[in-house]
Amino acid sequence: xxxxxxxxxxxxxxxxxxxxxxxxxxxxxxxxxxxxxxxxxxxxxxxxxxxxxxxxxxxxxxxxxxxxxxxxxxxxxxxxxxxxxxxxxxxxxxxxxxxxxxxxxxxxxxxxxxx
Amino acid sequence: xxxxxxxxxxxxxxxxxxxxxxxxxxxxxxxxxxxxxxxxxxxxxxxxxxxxxxxxxxxxxxxxxxxxxxxxxxxxxxxxxxxxxxxxxxxxxxxxxxxxxxxxxxxxxxxxxxxxx
Numbered sequence: 001x002x003x004x005x006x007x008x009x010x011x012x013x014x015x016x017x018x019x020x021x022x023x024x025x026x027x028x029x030x031x032x033x034x035x036x037x038x039x040x041x042x043x044x045x046x047x048x049x050x051x052x053x054x055x056x057x058x059x060x061x062x063x064x065x066x067x068x069x070x071x072x073x074x075x076x077x078x079x080x081x082x083x084x085x086x087x088x089x090x091x092x093x094x095x096x097x098x099x100x101x102x103x104x105x106x107x108x109x110x111x112x113x114x115x
Numbered sequence: 116x117x118x119x120x121x122x123x124x125x126x127x128x129x130x131x132x133x134x135x136x137x138x139x140x141x142x143x144x145x146x147x148x149x150x151x152x153x154x155x156x157x158x159x160x161x162x163x164x165x166x167x168x169x170x171x172x173x174x175x176x177x178x179x180x181x182x183x184x185x186x187x188x189x190x191x192x193x194x195x196x197x198x199x200x201x202x203x204x205x206x207x208x209x210x211x212x213x214x215x216x217x218x219x220x221x222x223x224x225x226x227x228x229x230x231x232x
Contacts, residue, residue, distance in 0.1 A: 042223055
């Protein structure tokens with residue numbers, strides 16, 4: 001089944017403890033992206049990747065890192081999480097990014113709470 | 116920059132009522148337009164899309180027409196069901212967006228739809 005898989009689904013952590021949210025897709029998509037969803041703000045893009053070893057900042061990149069060493073994986077890293085990073089996170093992929101009308105496939109989300 | 120504006124709700128309707136969720140956009144280039152749906156506890160799913168002016172996207176009884184003259188992409192359904200209760204997101208992908216930072220979908224804030232039996 002074609003899908004984007006995120007792990008974990010739920011995570012509660014403490015301020016300053018490094019964490020990684022994994023994202024994997026099995027569709028050979030070139031483009032991958034991370035979004036956070038907050039009440040009243042909708043979805044905002046954190047980072048995106050046009051292809052392997054090509055990443056760039058989205059609208060709200062502060063406090064986050066990403067890497068794209070392989071086509072299928074795009075982990076989101078929080079080196080020192082803070083309470084304002086408590087949110088619902090979505091990974092998405094698309095066959096190609098930028099000048100393309102291909103639909104995005106979204107993961108099921110990771111609900112992160114930082115205390 | 117690009118932006119999408121949609122009614123936030125919640126929008127509460129009775130079953131079999133007619134649904135309209137308004138969406139308007141601003142874009143620097145020639146965007147494709149999308150509606151995504153998010154059911155409780157799930158990720159976003161593509162509902163329908165339109166890639167050029169006057170195109171009509173449709174799926175599962177939902178329709179939306181790309182109106183370039185009014186920069187709108189309103190979502191409609193003739194007779195809603197309880198199972199349509201979800202959050203609906205309007206989004207655009209701008210072919211010629213060259214601003215710093217984001218490259219990808221620009222989302223509206225979402226409209227929470229509640230259908231009562």
